[in-house]
Amino acid sequence: MKKTRSLGADHPVVRMLAPVRGVMQSFGTALATPTEPGAPLLAEARTRWLRLLPYGVAFAFVASLLPSTIAVLMNDYQVNGGLAGALATAQSAPLLLAVTRPLQAWWIIGTADVVGALVMLAADGLDGRPWPWTPPVVIGYLALMLALGLRESRRALLGVWLVTGAAGFVLNAVAPENTGGIHVLLFVLSGVALLVMATLRERGDAERRSAAERARSTLLEERARIARELHDIVAHHMSVITVQADSAPYRIPDLPEAAREEFTSIAASARESLAEMRRLLVVLRSEGAEGERAPQPGLGWVQQLIEATVRAGVPAQLSFSAELAARLGDVPQAVDLSAYRIVQEALANVVRHAPGAETRVSVTSDDDWLTVLVVNGPVAARTSPLEGGTGTGHGLVGMRERVRLTGGTLDTGPLPDGGFRVAARLPLTSKGTL
Template identity: 75%
Template sequence: MSNGSSTPRARRLARLRALVRRGVPAGARRPLHALGLALATPRPAAPLLADARYVWLRHLPYVVAFAFVATLLPVTITVLTQDYRLDGALAGALATAQTAPLLLAVTRPLQSWWIILSADVAGALLLIAADGTAGRQWPWTPMVVVGYLALMLAVGLREPRRTLIGVWLVTGAAGWLCGLIAPNLSQPVHVLLFVLSGVVLLVTGTLRERGDAQRRLVEQETISEAERARRTLLEERARIARELHDVVAHHMSVITVQADSAPYRIPGLPDAAREEFGSIAASARESLAEMRRLLAVLRSDGTEGERAPQPGLDRVQQLVEATVRAGVPAELSLATELGDVPQTVDLSAYRIVQEALANVVRHAPGAPTRVSVRPDEDGAWLTVLVVNGPSPERDARRSPLESTGTGHGLVGMRERVRLTGGSLDTGPLPDGGFRVAARLPLRTDPAASGTATSVKGSLS
């Protein structure tokens, strides 16, 4: 039974497809198919202006839609019953179908368009048999034109360009077909609606695309800024790792030499001790080889100069003198007896002073600067302090340091402090200057260095 009934249906569908293929050129099938998919695939439901900054602006579409419905619904019923002489029940149902979906257009404009367009076409067909239609606007009444243009405003602010083109073409086709059905009643109003709806869709679609482009640009800038900050951080870490290679390699070389020479320096060593020293030397050499391979990965093009010995606190005086020659009146207070400073702390302290002075030269030219490097009373911590005043050459309208700089030097300071287990405090001063204060451990025992790293006033 089912096979017998389905066979004629399948034949009718096949004949219909064949007619469509013969009636529609092959080149037009794909665009029509794309337009059909666009009209049948609305965007995810979200209220219009949902991303607006102000609350009243987010609620504005609901207020406007309610105002249109509250105005058009009674007017439509009155005009249909009194002017077009349509039955009161039909007029009420038709007016509700043509106006109430405007409330749905705030969140689902394409679905609302399908409902309102169907109601408008149905209303045009019903008005053919009405007594007062002759000589009046048909197929679209004045209320239909106003409500439809309001609907086009919502559709244009939500849907993509292809959907807007489909909506516009279907609007013109509906008016044209109604004119073919009753040419004696047709008025130029369907042409007017076709033109006005196209203008509204064009303007609102352009505004929406511009807003989407600006939003994508802001998102891309945010992503680029995050990637740039991450890349800067990774570059600083790689640079610090390359510098620390020399420090660690020196210690490993000393261990290798001591382990290799122990059997010759210490007479009477048992064989087990000789084997142990040999194993220590072999492990140290293997570690040095692994470090060299790691350094080859970290070392980028043009960094051959970094193979030179790394500077320390003994070169801070030269650094300050170079800064003075650059036009910055800088003073140095360097403790004469620093004691045994770990190489990592020695290098980190020098780099912190170097980056701080570079920031002064770049952002506060001519500003009086004070550099202080000294240990605390018990010799457990090394304090590095760089303080500069306001620049006499600095424009008062210029942004502060943390806004105009790239933050590359401050990123390096944070990483070096984190590496040594110290603390860093940076930030602007009330008089317009800037302060960099680092506290680095001079001892490696937990009581002296602490268990956590503190970084305050981090700027990027």
């Protein structure tokens, strides 16, 4: 028996067919992706031509069915020209509406098809011709079933199918001598079309749910991994720092009072960092928002940041407007936390890159905006920064992301005297949002 050899990926035929296969995959994915009611079919497609494809197909059906239906009604069934034009328009033009609202289009087309059957029954050219549905009616109706199957629920599709069959069988009972079984053919074909399209749509739904579950599982795994690394590395070292700072006065004899206070300050800062780390770990390890119930820092904690910065050797001053202090409880939570984090990151940058530089922090507000300004002067003496290199720049990126999420603005950059400036404007009300 001769074995067949499969074509490899580098085969010329495979390479030539690759674009076609990609287009078919994109079309299949878009076709199986459900859209919201009122949105066009294939609205979620990635390429523009796929999004326009339903309109092109609907227009092609209307352009072909409208004149053919008029010709069939006038020439074969001897229907009056004006009446034939009106019926043909009502039976075919709503296919354009089916791109966005197929159920509404079905009501119009279904009614027009039944009215057309009654008109043909009273016409002079019915003998020996298909009734109650003409061939153009069958083609247009099946095209409508394809659009319905991709959009409507199973209950709605079952109702449409049963009404289609009922209308055909009732008309057959009215004039059984004129029917040739075309009502049965339409009933069967419309059921097949609705079943195929509904199955395709439900398969797309299942694939989307599966993809969402996989993405959620991956996210939870990544969050758990980050939580483990934070706990194993950062939290461990912070705990060691806390223990060493607390035990230093007992381990080192004759320690000066200033050094004792410094070690106490280091231990307090380490414990505060550990507390924030634990809150972050709760958020990362929780599937929902349980971790967010822990108290979050805000503008009321900025004074503690200033005190910690001063203990780190940076002369920092805080200016807090009386108007803002009076309405501190009315500041939106997202803005409150973002303002605190911006000040925290700006002061941390000063400690790391400009140790000893005089720093001013100003937090003010008006009716709609909160303004945060952190300005540090040049380094007083030639000292090496606490971190070598130019840094990753993640701090400024984080600031910009926080400000963007709240709808504010951020301005950062060096000053002519060698210092640095961080200025953020955050909206206090929806009116202030950009």
